[in-house]
Amino acid sequence: MSRGFIEKQAFRALAMFTVLLTTFLAGCSDNEINYNGKDISGLMPELEFNLINSEGDQVTAGDYSGKVKMMFFGFTSCPDICPTVMQTLNRAASGLPPELQDEVLTLFVSVDPKRDTPERLDKYVSFFGENIVGLTGKESQLRGLAKRYRTTFGYGESNENGDYDVSHSSAIYIFDRQGDARLLIRPDLGAEKINQDLIALAQKDS
Amino acid sequence: MSLLGYLLPYDFSPLTILSYMLVLGFYGVGLLRMPDEDRPGALRIFAFVLGVMACYGVMQTRFDYYAQYMFFVHRGQHLILHHIGPILIALSNPSPIMRFWYAKISPGLRNTLRPVGWIYQALQYPLIALILFVGLIYFWLWPSIHFDAMLSRDLYWIMNWSMLLDGLLFWWLIFDPRPPAITSSLGYGKRMLILAAAGVLQMLLGAWIVFSREMVYDVYEVCGRAWPLDPEVDQLLGGMLTYIPPAMMSVLGILLILRRAMHEDGKYSKSSKQSKEPVQ
Numbered sequence: 001m002s003r004g005f006i007e008k009q010a011f012r013a014l015a016m017f018t019v020l021l022t023t024f025l026a027g028c029s030d031n032e033i034n035y036n037g038k039d040i041s042g043l044m045p046e047l048e049f050n051l052i053n054s055e056g057d058q059v060t061a062g063d064y065s066g067k068v069k070m071m072f073f074g075f076t077s078c079p080d081i082c083p084t085v086m087q088t089l090n091r092a093a094s095g096l097p098p099e100l101q102d103e104v105l106t107l108f109v110s111v112d113p114k115r116d117t118p119e120r121l122d123k124y125v126s127f128f129g130e131n132i133v134g135l136t137g138k139e140s141q142l143r144g145l146a147k148r149y150r151t152t153f154g155y156g157e158s159n160e161n162g163d164y165d166v167s168h169s170s171a172i173y174i175f176d177r178q179g180d181a182r183l184l185i186r187p188d189l190g191a192e193k194i195n196q197d198l199i200a201l202a203q204k205d206s
Numbered sequence: 207m208s209l210l211g212y213l214l215p216y217d218f219s220p221l222t223i224l225s226y227m228l229v230l231g232f233y234g235v236g237l238l239r240m241p242d243e244d245r246p247g248a249l250r251i252f253a254f255v256l257g258v259m260a261c262y263g264v265m266q267t268r269f270d271y272y273a274q275y276m277f278f279v280h281r282g283q284h285l286i287l288h289h290i291g292p293i294l295i296a297l298s299n300p301s302p303i304m305r306f307w308y309a310k311i312s313p314g315l316r317n318t319l320r321p322v323g324w325i326y327q328a329l330q331y332p333l334i335a336l337i338l339f340v341g342l343i344y345f346w347l348w349p350s351i352h353f354d355a356m357l358s359r360d361l362y363w364i365m366n367w368s369m370l371l372d373g374l375l376f377w378w379l380i381f382d383p384r385p386p387a388i389t390s391s392l393g394y395g396k397r398m399l400i401l402a403a404a405g406v407l408q409m410l411l412g413a414w415i416v417f418s419r420e421m422v423y424d425v426y427e428v429c430g431r432a433w434p435l436d437p438e439v440d441q442l443l444g445g446m447l448t449y450i451p452p453a454m455m456s457v458l459g460i461l462l463i464l465r466r467a468m469h470e471d472g473k474y475s476k477s478s479k480q481s482k483e484p485v486q
Contacts, residue, residue, distance in 0.1 A: 040357060042358075043354060043357050043358040043361070044358065045359075146430075147217075150356060150358075150359070150429055151275075151429040151430045152271075152274075152275045152429070152430050152431075153430055154430075154431070154433045154434065156434055165434060167433060167434040168430050169428065169429050170427065170430070171428040171429060184357065184428070186424075186428055
């Protein structure tokens with residue numbers, strides 16, 4: 001096989017590789033609406049879980065279909081991140097136009113089932129406003145859900161009072177009415193921008 | 207967690223397990239069936255199995271969990287997939303086993319596989335190999351691409367497999383055991399140049415991560431860490447793993463090539479060069 005022939009084939013292959021890479025990259029940035037949050041359409045699977053709500057009932061993702069959902073992992077003894085995020089989400093949701101108020105749900109998933117009983121969860125979510133669903137479950141179920149959304153949580157050492165820290169995701173996952181993963185919100189985005197994204201998403205699907 | 211918990215895959219990938227089983231299976235059966243005089247020694251077999259198992263270990267054990275949720279463990283994972291594992295495999299020189307299996311392929315199948323050979327030849331052009339090797343590191347560490355790769359299961363697997371396959375290609379080019387004086391393998395000078403360039407380019411990236419004062423890779427912040435570790439410490443450790451060990455691998459590689467070059471110096475006269483082999 002001559003060197004020239006190999007060279008020709010080599011460059012043909014390289015050209016093909018470049019075309020494929022460009023197509024791949026172009027496919028990644030196919031946006032119709034410019035959301036403030038990070039568009040995760042196609043990156044993450046649709047919402048699916050099997051947990052218990054703050055009334056102690058078994059629930060699945062299907063029970064909340066038809067609504068736009070904001071999912072957040074946390075725990076009720078959380079000193080700073082969770083309360084701040086919950087307030088931000090509540091501000092974002094309460095700023096929605098009246099007709100969309102009941103179209104958006106916040107799913108607060110507690111990853112600390114040892115301390116967060118359904119009653120405790122109920123008190124916590126009611127404190128932060130309406131249309132918030134408290135969810136928890138067995139640690140294995142929570143691990144499954146966290147893994148599905150490429151996140152994790154961990155428990156720190158207990159102090160003399162039996163309190164311990166819980167490391168968890170600070171991201172908010174937004175799912176559309178069909179349950180497809182749509183946006184990933186960093187908590188520092190702010191209520192106003194989250195509100196704009198929620199409106200865009202709720203109106204798009206209605 | 208039990209020992210079994212640490213050894214079992216965090217994210218079970220049948221395709222990955224099958225690939226490793228096939229590689230080890232073909233290697234093992236090849237070893238048993240090949241003529242005694244061609245069979246590699248115990249040290250080479252050990253190096254090969256160690257390299258393969260190291261790559262398997264970081265992909266299909268609990269290690270992968272920590273690699274997904276800690277930046278510095280992720281860098282350690284890529285150090286093994288892109289450097290240490292492939293280096294061990296390339297240095298073990300499995301070519302006698304490859305030759306043994308190649309001889310068993312029917313001519314018809316060899317013809318069908320020809321395009322694979324062309325792609326291989328293209329990817330093994332020194333400049334393309336270098337761009338691919340360093341480019342992949344830069345590509346997957348590009349903050350927005352890294353973010354997506356850590357969020358998407360599919361992209362994550364593509365990332366890890368692309369690093370492993372490219373690592374194998376690159377280090378095979380570098381440590382190709384055939385002497386360049388009498389075969390078409392890459393000349394020692396070019397090999398050393400590629401290694402030096404790869405080392406410098408990786409050091410630039412590593413140094414940039416180490417000396418970044420703000421969070422460059424915040425996906426671990428967003429998605430939660432495996433345990434509560436200061437994000438800056440995580441990024442610093444990850445940066446150092448990108449900065450120092452790969453540079454050391456380049457130096458080590460250059461020394462090994464230099465040793466081989468000195469060993470072969472004057473061993474092959476120009477007249478013994480096979481004319482049918484294309485010269486690089």
